[in-house]
Amino acid sequence: MNKYTTLFFDLDATLYTTSNGLWERIKERISLYMIERMGIPAAQVAGMRQDYYRKYGTTLAGLQRHYQVDPEEYLNYVHDIPLREYIAPNPKLREMLASLPQARWVFTNSDSNHVERVLSVLGISDLFDGVADVYALDFQVKPTPEAYRRTLAMAGNPAPESCVLFDDLVANIMGAKEMGLYTVLVNPNGSHPKADLQVRELLELPSKMPWLWR
Numbered sequence: 001m002n003k004y005t006t007l008f009f010d011l012d013a014t015l016y017t018t019s020n021g022l023w024e025r026i027k028e029r030i031s032l033y034m035i036e037r038m039g040i041p042a043a044q045v046a047g048m049r050q051d052y053y054r055k056y057g058t059t060l061a062g063l064q065r066h067y068q069v070d071p072e073e074y075l076n077y078v079h080d081i082p083l084r085e086y087i088a089p090n091p092k093l094r095e096m097l098a099s100l101p102q103a104r105w106v107f108t109n110s111d112s113n114h115v116e117r118v119l120s121v122l123g124i125s126d127l128f129d130g131v132a133d134v135y136a137l138d139f140q141v142k143p144t145p146e147a148y149r150r151t152l153a154m155a156g157n158p159a160p161e162s163c164v165l166f167d168d169l170v171a172n173i174m175g176a177k178e179m180g181l182y183t184v185l186v187n188p189n190g191s192h193p194k195a196d197l198q199v200r201e202l203l204e205l206p207s208k209m210p211w212l213w214r
């Protein structure tokens with residue numbers, strides 16, 4: 001057995017690839033919420049989202065800090081999407097995940113309702129030991145150090161050095177690295193020197209990280 005005992009997978013744009021348009025659709029719904037529900041001028045939305053994403057990890061975290069917003073209503077609104085128009089069962093991903101000897105967790109800034117719907121469409125709901133979502137994190141989302149601490153605690157406090165985080169966002173990778181986790185950036189474009197490793201998609205793991213199976 002290798003030294004890695006626990007694998008943490010981000011959900012959006014990690015457990016499914018961005019090319020299917022789902023993540024783009026979620027981002028559109030976020031903008032729409034800000035414009036239609038909150039009355040924020042459309043011209044300001046893109047800049048605000050970028051700013052909040054950078055400063056607080058998610059748009060919601062920024063809106064909570066600067067406005068009155070009902071997080072549950074927000075999360076239901078932005079994820080109100082017919083998922084099957086974007087994603088489909090992924091038997092190859094299922095086979096690969098199921099063959100990994102480590103404990104597997106979903107670690108996401110979104111909510112467990114969205115997680116369960118996505119995992120169910122992908123056909124991988126039964127393959128995870130648990131889900132650390134925005135509610136379990138008590139809204140202290142990645143990349144705040146508290147998010148990693150809480151998630152490690154939920155997973156039974158494995159040593160950070162024995163854990164791997166797979167995530168599509170550089171900020172989340174950097175946060176995990178500071179906590180001592182091994183980090184894998186899942187991103188089809190570009191690269192980042194801060195990640196320990198980069199893959200275009202998770203299906204590359206057997207070729208890029210064969211040692212995970214040893």
Ligand SMILES: [Mg+2]
Binds near residue numbers: 011167
């Ligand atoms: Mg993501």
